[in-house]
Amino acid sequence: MQTRQSGYFTQERVIAANKLWQYISSCKWCQSKRARDLVNVARMSDSQAATVLSISPSTVRSLRSYASRKIYSIIGKDCIAVIRNGNSNDLFKLCCKLHYHLYGYETASNWIPEKVMEMFLKNGRTSTQVYNLSQCLRELEFLARYDLVRMSLKCSRVNPDKLTFLLEILSGTSTKGSGYTKEDVVNLIFRLQNKNIGKK
Known part of the structure; x- marks a missing residue:
């Protein structure tokens, strides 16, 4: 059941969204140069990213599709749905998972x-x-x-x-x-x- 705040940009949702972007931009889900390149052009269209990376738009789409599958396999396919419509429990659980994958066994x-x-x-x-x-x-x-x-x-x-x-x-x-x-x-x-x- 969704909460009354479902769909609104509450503080919990903003925190979860920021932590998800922090995890994506950290490239800890795939520590390769290609992953970092994708993060750097994340806000560009396929054609703009293709120009910057000197590859075809179709290759950009394939790489983005692969990156999404990789991230979803670690964080969960429903992470975006949780940020948009999840209740407080779901958001808290997602933040814990992201925090764990960001910092692991560090200090x-x-x-x-x-x-x-x-x-x-x-x-x-x-x-x-x-x-x-x-x-x-x-x-x-x-x-x-x-x-x-x-x-x-x-x-x-x-x-x-x-x-x-x-x-x-x-x-x-x-x-x-x-x-x-x-x-x-x-x-x-x-x-x-x-x-x-x-x-x-």
Whole structure:
């Protein structure tokens, strides 16, 4: 069911559209010179792009068709429909997916608000306990909130030591003997983002 705001350019839709363009222009979906060339002429007609790239209009159309299929295979065929008509849950899910594909396993501060990192890493942990990730589901769900506003609503419900344990792994100052990698934690967070989208 569509929301009453369906079809309007709400802030959520603008954010999702900007993030989609950020992903497309990053060329992370296909890191080749041809992909970068296509992005540079994205706002041109087929004939204008053909002139700039010194290829035929039909080749431009073929390349654009391939690029669309490639991007849709990663982000989802319905990404444009979600931006135009999706509800808040769908938009949030799309933003999470785009954010993940843009930043992947790079530094945690790229996708976890800096204030959250500082809050828990500033003084370090008070214990040396090593947790199993299955013991940290509430804290993982907290990190899956994606933005500072949503995180602040959940902050009082988490175990600070467990959360710092996770943030140490994510920041690369890994917890002794945990055996977990940044990828392990990010994968769980991404799954929880998809499972818990839109929960307040």
